[in-house]
Amino acid sequence: MYEPVSGKTDFNAMDEGVLEFWREADIFRKSLEQTKNRDEFVFYDGPPFATGLPHYGHLLAGTIKDIIPRYQTMRGHHIQRRFGWDCHGLPIEALAQDALGVSGAHAISELGVDKFNEQCRSMVSKYVAEWRRTVTRMGRWVDFDNDYKTLDKNFMESVWWVFKELWRKGRVYKSYRIMPYSWKLNTPLSNFEAGSNYKDVQDPTVTVRVKLTEGAPAEWGEAYALIWTTTPWTLPENQAICAGPDICYVAVRDSEDGCVYVMAEARLESVYKNGGYTVVGKCKGSELLGWRYEPIFPYFSGLSNCFRILNGDFVTVTDGTGLVHMAPAYGEDDFNACRAAGITELADGLDWDCRFTDSVPDFKGQFCKDADKAIIRRLKEEGKLVHQGTIVHSYPFCDRTDTPLIYRAIDAWYVKVEDLRDKLSANNATVSWMPEYVGEKRFANWLREAKDWNISRNRFWGSCIPLWINEKDPSDIICVGSVAELEELSGEKVEDLHKHYVDKILIRRDGKTYRRTPEVLDCWFESGSMPYAQQHYPFENAEKFRKGFPANFIAEGLDQTRGWFYTLLVLSTILFDKAPYRNVVVNGLVLAEDGKKMSKRLKNYPDPMHVITTYGADALRLYMINSAVVRAENLRFSETGVRQILRDLLIPWWNAYSFFVTYANVDKWHEDALVAPDSSNELDRWIVSSLETLISDVTSSMDRYDLQRSVRPFVDFVDNLTNWYIRRSRRRFWKSQNDGDKADAYRTLRYVLVQLCKVAAPFTPFISESIYRNLRGSDMPESVHLCEFPQPNSAARDSLLERQMQLAQTAVNLGHSLRKQKDLKVRQPLNRAVIASSSEDTLSAVRLMGSVIAEELNVKNVEFASDESRFVSLSAKANFKSLGSRLGKRMKLASNAIAALPAESLVALQSGKSIDIDIGDGEGAVQISLEDVQIIRMEKEGMPVANEGDVTVALETALTQDLILEGIAREFVSKVQVMRKDAEFDVARRIKLCVAGDPECVEAIEKHRDYVCAETLCVCLNIVPESDLPSGTPEMDLNGHRGFAVVAGV
C-alpha cells in the first residue's frame, strides 16, 4: 500500500511536513556527508546586511543559490554552503543611532565610540532568527550554524591580511576626494545620503573680472577673463579657470572702459544686455589653454602651477560666462580638472566647522557662506566685481540637521586600480556570465574605466584600517597585517579588532609613537575579502582555501556589478591575478506588479510569507525561476503568476501522482524495486522516451546555468503526462483483470513519477520529496535529495515514437476542431475519419497511431490516404525563404507565377519532380521543386477537412441510426456518472439502475445494455415504464431524447 493521497492537497502543510522530515532525519547533513569524498564544487555566498527582513530579491537570489548546489550535489559534487552576514557599515550604524537617540559623528564621539559600537554589535543579530526562518521555509539548504560574519575577529584579521598585501604591493595611498560635508555634524556624507534632502534656495551670483597676464595678444591692452560663480566664498581659494575646449569664445572691447573681456560667445548677449562693445577676437577654448592671470585674492598666490586657464569637457554655456572658476578644494570637477593639470596642492581655507582659518586672515573666523557678503564687498572695492545677482536653485542639505552641505576635499585612503584595468578585463574574460552581456558589456565597460577605490570611511563600526602613523611624521607609517603582529609591536594583548579597542593601542618604536589612522574600511572591502576571510586565510585552512579558489559559482543581483562582483575581482586580481569566480548568475530586480519598486509604504506587493503559505514554496520558487529575472531582467511580481504555476505544473503533477496512488491501492499493485520499464505498449515507451528527453534538456540547460530554460520543459512534460499519457491509459488501469499490460502501466507510471521527482528535485524540493518518499523502494535513499541526478540515456529515447505521438495529437486536435465546427460533440460516435498526407514519412508514422486517434476522436474507423486531392483542392504559394535569396528582385514575379500554377504542376512537385516555370520577365525559366513552395489546401465539397503542416484530417459527419443510438447510450452513461459522483459513490461501488425514456432512448439503452452496465458498474439495469418511476425523478436530455434514471447503490 502506498500512503493514500488526496487529490486536494494543502501545499503549506506538505512543505511543513517535508521540512520536519529534513530536520529530523538530518538530510542536509547527510547529503554533505554522502558526498564528502567527491569533487568540491565551490560556492561563495554573498553576505546580506542583517538590518531588515528578507524581501523577494533575497528569496530569488536564495532560490538560485539553492537550485544550483542541489543540482550539482545530485550530480555527485560536494558543496559547502555557508551563510554569510555583512555586519558593519552605515545601515547598522543608523539602527544603533536610532536606538541610542543620537545623531551624527559628533554625538557619537561624545557618547563614546565604545558604547556606540557595542550597541551596533548587540543589534547585528536582531533579524537573524527571522532570516533563518524565511530562508529555511523557502527550502534553501544553507549552513546557518557554521556561518561567517564580517565582525568575527578571524574574519577581520584576514581583512587586515588582505589590506597588508595591498599595502605591500604599493597599492594603498592617501588622497583627497570631494565629498558632501556636514559642517554641523563635522562629517562627510556619502553621495547617497547627500541626495536625499534637496531644497530650493536663493544664492548670490557674482561675475568677476580676472586680469590676464600671459597669452592674450598684446594689442588688446588691458584684458580680463570673466568668471561667474554662485559661491563667492570659494573665490579666495581660486586656483584656475576652466574653458570648454570646443566652445567658441569671444574677446570684446568695452566701449565704456576700453578694456578687453573674454567670455563664451554664447553668453555674450546675456552679459552685455545693451550692447556697448566691439568684438576684437574669437577662438576655441582650446586656444585659451595655458593663458595666465593675476590671482583674485593674495592668500594662496604662492602655490605652484596655478592661475592658468585649463580645458575641461564639463564646461557648459547654459549660464555664467563659459569660463568656470576653479576651487579644487570645493568642487569635484574643479578637483579633477586641476589634478589632471598638475595642480597638487589644494587651497583650503576652512577648518572643520567650515570657518575661515589663519590662511585667509581677512575673513578669519567667519563661516564660509556668511562670508559671501564681505567677499563681494571686497571685490567691489577692488574693482573686480562686474555684476552681482541672485539665483534660485536646488541644493543638497544635511538630512539630520537641515543645514546646507558643503562640498569639500576630504582626506581618504585609496586602492590604486586604474593601472590594473587590463588585468581586470583579462581576468573577467575567464568568467562565464549568465546572461553573457552583463559580463561582456556592462561589467567589462565598467572595468575599462575603473577608478581608484576609496576604501576609507570616517565612521565607527567596521573593520579598521590597520595603519599606525607616526605622530610627528605622517609619512612614517606601519601597516599591521595580523593580530600577532600588532601584539608584538604594541606589547599589548589584542582582544577585539573594532575601533574602540584598536584605537587605544599605540605602537612605540625607536622613540617614536604611532597612532592608528581613525578611518574604518568600506564594507565592500570586507565582502570582497570574503573568499579569504571566511576561511581565516592565511592564518588557517591554507590548503582548503587553495582548493576552493576560485569559486565555481556565485549568484547575485544586477546591482552588484559595481558592488560585490567588482570588489571580489579587484582584490583577487591584486592578490592572485585571477578571477575569484568561474560562473556568475545575475538576477534582475523584483518589482511590484505595477512596475514600481516594492514599497512597504505603498503596500503594492503581497507579504512573502503569505505567498509561501498560500501556494507553497515550490510554486514561488518556480514562478521566479521560470522568468527572465534569472537572466538579469526585471520581474513584475504577480501573485496570479504564482497561482498560475501551481495550476500549470504543480497541481497536474500532484494529480498524476494521486491518480497513481489511488488506483495502485485499489488494485493492490505494489512493487518495491524501481526498474526501467520494458513495456511494449507504445504509450509506455512514449512517456519514458519523453522523460529521457526532459532529462537531457534539463541537464544541458543546467550545465549552462540557464535556469529559465531548465524549467520550461517541465511544463510540457507534465502536460503530456497528465493530458495524454494518463488520459489515454486510464482504461488500462481501470480494467478488472490484472494482466501484464496493467502491470506495465503501473510500473511505467511509477517509474516516470519517481524519475520526475529526481529531475525536479533541485527546483521543487518539497513536492519532489513528498512524492518520492511515498513511491520509493525500500533500498532507495530515504530522500530524493540523496539520489543521483538521472543520467541522460539516449538509448531510451525513441524520437520516431515521439514524432508519431506528436502527429497523432495534431490529428486529434484537427478532428476536434472539425467536430466543433460541425457542432458534433465528442460523445457522438462518427463513422469515419481520414488522415491524408502527401508525405510518405508522415503517413507511415501517423498510421501506427490509428487506434489512438480513433478512440480520441470517437470514430469507428480511421483511414489513411496519400492522395489528399480526394478531400482538398490544392494551390501553392511561394516559399520566400528558399526562393528569395536565389531570385532577389525576380521574387515578386515568381510569387505571382507560383500562385497561378495549375493542379498538374503541383502534383508533379509533390511527387518530387522539379519543374520549370516562366515568370514572365524574359530572363529565362526558373526551376523550382517542392521545397520552393508552400501547398495550400482548400476544403472540397463533401467531407469537412482541417489541415496543419502536411497532415490533413477529414471527418465523415453523416449520422446513421446506429450511430445516433450509440450516441444516446454514451450520453446516458455520462449522465449516470455525474449522478454517481453527486451521490459520492466510491469509484468501485456497484449500482442498480432503474431506467425509462422515450422509444429511441429505451432502444439505445437496450441495445447497448452491456456497455452501459460495464461503464457505470451497474449490476442490475431495469427498464420500466415512465409511470413506475418515483415522482420527481428529473428528466435527462439525451441528445434531444427524453430519459430517466434512478441510481441506487448496491
Next chain:
RNA sequence: GGGCGUGUAGCUCAGUCGGUUAGAGCGCGUCCCUGAUAAGGACGAGGUCACUGGUUCGAUUCCAGUCACGCCCA
C-alpha cells in the same frame, strides 16, 4: 549627460541567425468533456511587434536616430 538592458494581445511573457498566417498562458465570449484533476479540450474576439528613417525583392527581426521605462554611473 554616459554605459548597459527592456519596449510584441487587456495582463504576464515566448519567438523571429530577415521570408508573406507572429505564438503561449491568464482574462473575456461560445461550446464541449469530466470515473484522477482547486482541472482539461475546441473555437472565437483581441496585435500598425514603441516611433521615425535607412539597407533589402522583402524589416517585428539588421543599422541609425527618437521616445518611454529600468539598473548602474556622473
